[in-house]
Amino acid sequence: MLRLSxxxxxxxxxxxxxxxxxxxxxxxxxxxxxSYKIPGELLGKIFxxxxxxxxxxxxxxxxxxxxxxxxxxxITLSEIIESIEGPISLMSCFSxxxxxxxxxxxxxxxxxxxxxxxxxxxxFQQITLDTLKDNLVKPLTQFSVS
Numbered sequence: 001m002l003r004l005s006x007x008x009x010x011x012x013x014x015x016x017x018x019x020x021x022x023x024x025x026x027x028x029x030x031x032x033x034x035s036y037k038i039p040g041e042l043l044g045k046i047f048x049x050x051x052x053x054x055x056x057x058x059x060x061x062x063x064x065x066x067x068x069x070x071x072x073x074x075i076t077l078s079e080i081i082e083s084i085e086g087p088i089s090l091m092s093c094f095s096x097x098x099x100x101x102x103x104x105x106x107x108x109x110x111x112x113x114x115x116x117x118x119x120x121x122x123x124f125q126q127i128t129l130d131t132l133k134d135n136l137v138k139p140l141t142q143f144s145v146s
Contacts, residue, residue, distance in 0.1 A: 002090070004081065004085070005084065005085060007042070007046055007084050007085075008080070008081050008084045008085055010036075010038050010042065010043060010046055011046050011049075011050060011080055011083070011084050012077070012080055012081075012132065013036055013038070014032055014036075014038075014043065014046065014047070014050075014066075015050070015055065015056070015068070015075065015080060015129055016129060016132050016133050017032060017035075017036075018056070018066065018067060018068050018129075019068065019072035019075075019129040019130065019132070019133045020133050025063055025065070026058070026059040026063065026064055026065030026066055026067050027065040027066060027067075028064065028065040029043050029044045029047055029065065029066065031065070046084065047066050049083060049084060050066075050080075050083055050084075051066070052083075053079070053083035054069055055068070055069055055070075055075055055079060055080065055083060056068055056069055057069050068129070071130075072128060072129035072130040072133060073128050073129070073130040074128070075128060075129045076124065076125050076126070076127060076128055077124040077125075077127040077128070077132065078121055078124035078125040078127075081124060088117065088120060088121050088124065089117065090113050090114075090116060090117045090120075091109075091110065091113050091114075091117070093107075093110070
């Protein structure tokens with residue numbers, strides 16, 4: 001089953017929260033963890049990963065915490081998920097280099113699944129923190145098929 005990890009869910013929750021406070025001071029991890037009942041140490045590690053990905057930056061000091069590195073309309077769901085999970089992938093063997101499958105050359109599902117994967121990724125690239133924050137996500141059927 002396709003499913004986001006808890007880490008990705010927590011990352012999305014945290015970034016949507018930051019998007020809603022765009023003009024405010026940095027938010028300490030501890031405060032956000034308590035607000036959403038997320039383990040503080042785990043949320044801290046998630047923010048470190050998001051920082052390495054360039055999605056947030058940290059402010060040190062007594063009024064320190066995290067803020068978004070870019071506008072919420074510029075940060076996509078795809079970027080958030082890939083920063084936590086790595087590349088969005090339904091199958092591991094879309095290229096011969098990554099595949100140890102004996103059926104690679106005669107695989108009948110590779111092409112359709114690659115198409116589905118690309119559609120999912122394109123959909124996630126169109127969803128920004130702004131659309132998540134304002135609950136304006138369009139159904140997948142409203143996007144044109146490439």
